[in-house]
Amino acid sequence: MRRSLLASRRALPEPVLRTSARALARQALGLPELADADTVAAYVSIGAEPGTRDLLDVLRERGVRVLLPVLLPDNDLDWARYEGPGGLAEAAHAGKMTLLEPAGPRLGPDAVTGAGAVLLPGLAVDGRGMRLGRGGGSYDRVLARLERADAHPALVVLLYDEEVVARVPEEPHDHPVHAVVTPSGVRRFRP
Template sequence: MSHDGPTTESDKRTLRRELLGVRNSLTADELAQAASSLAERALAMPELARAHSVAAYVSVGAEPGTFALLDALRARGVRVLLPALLPDNDLDWGVYTGEGSLTRVRHGGGRMALLEPAGERLGPDAVTGADVVLLPGLAVDERGMRLGRGGGSYDRVLARLERAGARPALLVLLYDVEVVAHVPEEPHDRPVDAVVTPSGVRRFR
């Protein structure tokens, strides 16, 4: 339960449902177009231009697509780390070396299938060496507060970065309509540095 009581959690659940409904109504063409615009916008950012190591993720379903971005970063010689979900919802990391380096893993008793790095696991602390961390999300508000999926994996990543004194740039890739006026927040929530949408980049700090 959240420290703010049940209302914050149920507000988040309601908002998640609404946003996922909009995402799931996007056509294959709209998804492909958004993914290519997102890669273009993100690659032009100074944070990514000077990054040696980027912790990213593989988009699933109607999530803003990350494949074009992952491949472009790799082509630039950037070390791209991708997450592997652990049984306790924490994240381990492996290096992305192209689509052939991914394997489909089923989680939650087979309910959810994720593409994860097939190679060597580097341990949950590997993320602390990244120059940029791309966080998945469903929305971000005017202050840079992010609404996640609700699994808590990235809350752990952010807590781990804080404990290690690591200050990578925190970026979220979203569709334009997912930049909203207000996201319900809990005490452990942390703002991101910027949001990338198909129409541009918005910075918060």
């Protein structure tokens, strides 16, 4: 399933990626969960991932504290504040893709527990709100950390319309998201 979804993303032409990113930002910025959050944990999209950069910049302009992940050697995530596009640096991780990460001071893995909303990357989500990630486990660790801290931010995944599917495989440690944002709208899930 992951291979098929990634192949579909890679086949999207550049104009579709740009148009989708703008539409995703418009849809996401209408979410009360983002409008009301002082801190949003997000990520910088790369390649054909649903685009986040417009969204990150508008959140920052609104005065929201935006935290971005820094991949650690064990696949866990540290966090640093987003200071704008000039504060991002390419980070090559052995055996993994090259990411754009914030260059500023690290805040520690627990910084995410103070977020009012967490934007999660994914490849698909189903009608129950179960998210299919890339399989590295980084965000599974984030979700477990939130649970241990008794933190309850809004969990939102950003996807393309066709990535909302009937069913994704799930494992006992998986957590459902609260909403999915696609270029054409928002869908919420009951807990």
